[in-house]
Amino acid sequence: MKKDFYEILGITKSANEAEIKKAYRKKAIEFHPDKNPGDAAAEEKFKEAAEAYEVLSDAQKKAQYDRFGHQAFEGGNGGGGGGFHGGGMNMDDIFSQFGDIFGGGGFGGFGGGGGGQRRTKGSNLRIKVKLTLEEIANGVEKKVKVKRKIQAQGVSYKTCSTCNGQGQVMRVTNTILGRMQSASTCPTCGGSGQIIEKKPANADAQGMILEDETVSIKIPAGVVDGMQLKVSNKGNDAPGNGIPGDLIVxxxxxxxxxxxxxxxNLHYDLYISFAEAVLGVSKDIEAVNGKVRIKLEEGIQSGKILRLKGKGIPSINSYGNGDLLVHVNVWTPKTLNKEQKQFFESNLSNENFVPSPEKSEKSFFEKVKDMFS
Incomplete structure (x- = not known):
C-alpha cells in the first residue's frame, strides 16, 4: 500500500503552500542522490517526496487527493507505459519539474541528478473526454486521436558548446558563508546538452513534426466531472535524448x-397518478445499468423516498457502490370530466380522504436530512 503523502513530507492536511514547499525541500536535501551516492533506499525516499510534492503543491490535485486518496490518480497504465498522476516518478521527471526547489537545478553544491546531463522533458498535452453515466459506472477504455510532436527522421544533434553536454551551467557566488555553487539550465540547449546539427525541411526549429497517434486510455469506474488523469509519455517528444511529456485527460x-x-448516489424522480398511489402499483425504474422493477404499496404518499442499495455509482476508492434514491411524486390531475369531479366532491368529507399523517411519518425536512446523512 502506498504511503500517505502528508506522512511522507511530515506535514498535516492544514499545511499551506509555503509549508508544503519547505517540507519537500527539507526531505529532498536529506535524501538527494548526490548526498547519498549508491543508497537505493535514500533514492526511493527522494522519489516518494517528489511524488507527494507533485500532488500537494497543486491545489486541484490536493483537493482530489484529500477526497479520494491515491485512487484519484490511478486506474491503469493508459497505454502510456506508466500510469496516471502518482504512477512512479523517475529522476528525470523530478529534476525537470522541481529544479527550482533547489535553486535552479542544484542547492548548496549538490548538482541536479549527480552533475551529469539532465534529460529534458517534452511539453504536456491536454484533452477532454466526455463520458456517459453508464461509462462512469462501469469504467471504460477510450481510444482517442492525439496530434503530438515527435522527432523527425533524419535529425542529428551535436554537443552543446555552452554547457559541454551537461545541460546545466554552474555559477560560483561569494557570500558571507563562503563560496556557494549553484546550477541553472543551459540557455542555449534548454537543458538537453545537445543542439541540432541538421534536420529535414519539414521539421521545426527543434527538429519536430506533428503526427496523429491513437492513444488508448483506461478510465476507472467512479471518476467525477473535472477529474484529471495522466497517460505517461504520450505528450510531445523532447529534443535529443529527452523524455516525452504526458497526456493530461x-x-x-x-x-x-x-x-x-x-x-x-443517484436520484430518480418517479411520477405516479393519484389512482396508482391509492391502489399501489409496480413500476420500472431507470437505473444506471438497466431497468429495475419496484413495488409501491397501497396508499403511498407523495414525497416518499425509496432507497435501492448498491444501485448507484462505484466508489473510486473501491468502497462499494452508492445507492439509487427514488423520489415518489403523486401527480394531481389538473382537469376532470363531470363524472370524475362528482366522485371527488362526494368524498370531500369522507374520513378516508382527510389527511391523517401517522406519527411515524417523517416530515419533509426530516426526509431531506436522512437523504444527505
Whole structure:
C-alpha cells in the first residue's frame, strides 16, 4: 500500500503552500542522490517526496487527493507505459519539474541528478473526454486521436558548446558563508546538452513534426466531472535524448436524461397518478445499468423516498457502490370530466380522504436530512 503523502513530507492536511514547499525541500536535501551516492533506499525516499510534492503543491490535485486518496490518480497504465498522476516518478521527471526547489537545478553544491546531463522533458498535452453515466459506472477504455510532436527522421544533434553536454551551467557566488555553487539550465540547449546539427525541411526549429497517434486510455469506474488523469509519455517528444511529456485527460460527465448524480448516489424522480398511489402499483425504474422493477404499496404518499442499495455509482476508492434514491411524486390531475369531479366532491368529507399523517411519518425536512446523512 502506498504511503500517505502528508506522512511522507511530515506535514498535516492544514499545511499551506509555503509549508508544503519547505517540507519537500527539507526531505529532498536529506535524501538527494548526490548526498547519498549508491543508497537505493535514500533514492526511493527522494522519489516518494517528489511524488507527494507533485500532488500537494497543486491545489486541484490536493483537493482530489484529500477526497479520494491515491485512487484519484490511478486506474491503469493508459497505454502510456506508466500510469496516471502518482504512477512512479523517475529522476528525470523530478529534476525537470522541481529544479527550482533547489535553486535552479542544484542547492548548496549538490548538482541536479549527480552533475551529469539532465534529460529534458517534452511539453504536456491536454484533452477532454466526455463520458456517459453508464461509462462512469462501469469504467471504460477510450481510444482517442492525439496530434503530438515527435522527432523527425533524419535529425542529428551535436554537443552543446555552452554547457559541454551537461545541460546545466554552474555559477560560483561569494557570500558571507563562503563560496556557494549553484546550477541553472543551459540557455542555449534548454537543458538537453545537445543542439541540432541538421534536420529535414519539414521539421521545426527543434527538429519536430506533428503526427496523429491513437492513444488508448483506461478510465476507472467512479471518476467525477473535472477529474484529471495522466497517460505517461504520450505528450510531445523532447529534443535529443529527452523524455516525452504526458497526456493530461480531463473528465467531463454527460448529463443523464433521468438520473441525477450526487457523489456515488443517484436520484430518480418517479411520477405516479393519484389512482396508482391509492391502489399501489409496480413500476420500472431507470437505473444506471438497466431497468429495475419496484413495488409501491397501497396508499403511498407523495414525497416518499425509496432507497435501492448498491444501485448507484462505484466508489473510486473501491468502497462499494452508492445507492439509487427514488423520489415518489403523486401527480394531481389538473382537469376532470363531470363524472370524475362528482366522485371527488362526494368524498370531500369522507374520513378516508382527510389527511391523517401517522406519527411515524417523517416530515419533509426530516426526509431531506436522512437523504444527505
Amino acid at each position: 480531463a473528465i467531463e460527465e454527460i448529463e443523464h436524461e433521468f438520473l441525477k448524480r450526487e457523489g456515488e
